[in-house]
Amino acid sequence: MKKPEKPTSGARVLRTKIKKKSGLKESSRRWLERHMNDPYVQRSKADGYRSRAAYKLTEIDDKHKLLKPGMKIIDLGAAPGGWCQVAVARVKSTAEAPRVVGIDYLEMDAVPGAVILTMDFLDDEAPAKLAEALGGPPDFVMSDMAAPTTGHRRTDHLRTMHLCEVAVDFAISVLKPGGHFLTKTFQGGTENELLGQLKRHFRTVQHVKPPASRDESVELYLLAKHFKGRQPGIEDADVEPETDREQDGE
Numbered sequence: 006m007k008k009p010e011k012p013t014s015g016a017r018v019l020r021t022k023i024k025k026k027s028g029l030k031e032s033s034r035r036w037l038e039r040h041m042n043d044p045y046v047q048r049s050k051a052d053g054y055r056s057r058a059a060y061k062l063t064e065i066d067d068k069h070k071l072l073k074p075g076m077k078i079i080d081l082g083a084a085p086g087g088w089c090q091v092a093v094a095r096v097k098s099t100a101e102a103p104r105v106v107g108i109d110y111l112e113m114d115a116v117p118g119a120v121i122l123t124m125d126f127l128d129d130e131a132p133a134k135l136a137e138a139l140g141g142p143p144d145f146v147m148s149d150m151a152a153p154t155t156g157h158r159r160t161d162h163l164r165t166m167h168l169c170e171v172a173v174d175f176a177i178s179v180l181k182p183g184g185h186f187l188t189k190t191f192q193g194g195t196e197n198e199l200l201g202q203l204k205r206h207f208r209t210v211q212h213v214k215p216p217a218s219r220d221e222s223v224e225l226y227l228l229a230k231h232f233k234g235r236q237p238g239i240e241d242a243d244v245e246p247e248t249d250r251e252q253d254g255e
């Protein structure tokens with residue numbers, strides 16, 4: 006999938022501007038202006054996607070070929086549903102035999118072909134509910150979970166990294182051997198311990214930054230492919246951490 010083109014010099018670009026006297030806080034005014042002029046946002050409306058995030062998964066999948074018809078998928082932090090829409094289409098999930106289960110504590114509109122659980126993934130009951138809704142082990146666990154921002158960068162960072170760590174433990178406990186795992190993380194935020202844990206359980210581990218993830222954002226994704234299966238006797242502390250690193254979108 007091609008990245009929507011950025012305006013080149015000489016081209017006449019119609020930008021939506023929001024007046025400084027709009028009554029919005031300056032940071033909110035700037036965010037809204039950037040959002041309204043974002044080519045991915047404009048394209049998501051035309052393509053019928055719930056979010057511009059849909060293109061992040063599309064671009065990652067176009068490159069890494071993760072989603073195949075017939076696969077079972079778990080989507081952590083699914084609202085408003087862009088990743089679910091992409092997954093449903095690519096694994097050919099149907100309302101009669103759904104193969105995609107999403108979870109979010111925020112209410113979201115139904116995605117035909119997906120089962121949506123409205124609950125906190127950190128709830129002790131969430132793993133069992135997800136397994137029950139999917140009716141078998143997943144081939145792919147993907148997490149775009151992000152903690153709500155508090156304005157305190159370090160706190161936001163730590164909260165999202167905690168979600169990432171819980172998602173890793175969950176993926177390792179439920180995935181089918183050979184399955185894949187994708188999670189949102191932050192540049193500089195992935196602890197060696199977490200990378201080491203993934204490396205022990207997956208054949209390849211790499212960082213990916215799809216073109217749809219804004220350059221100025223510290224957001225990054227971790228992609229772990231080919232789950233080795235649950236192996237009794239391998240303790241997480243036994244092996245030195247090591248990882249491959251790859252940046253997408255260059």
Ligand SMILES: C[S@@+](CC[C@H](N)C(=O)[O-])C[C@H]1O[C@@H](n2cnc3c(N)ncnc32)[C@H](O)[C@@H]1O
Nearest residue numbers: 056058082085086087088109110126149150151
């Ligand atoms: C960036 S959005 C996901 C966008 C989504 N991938 C899409 O394509 O539309 C992050 C989501 O993670 C959810 N989230 C954060 N913490 C969560 C938790 N503990 N349990 C469930 N969902 C959570 C938020 O409510 C939010 O909807």
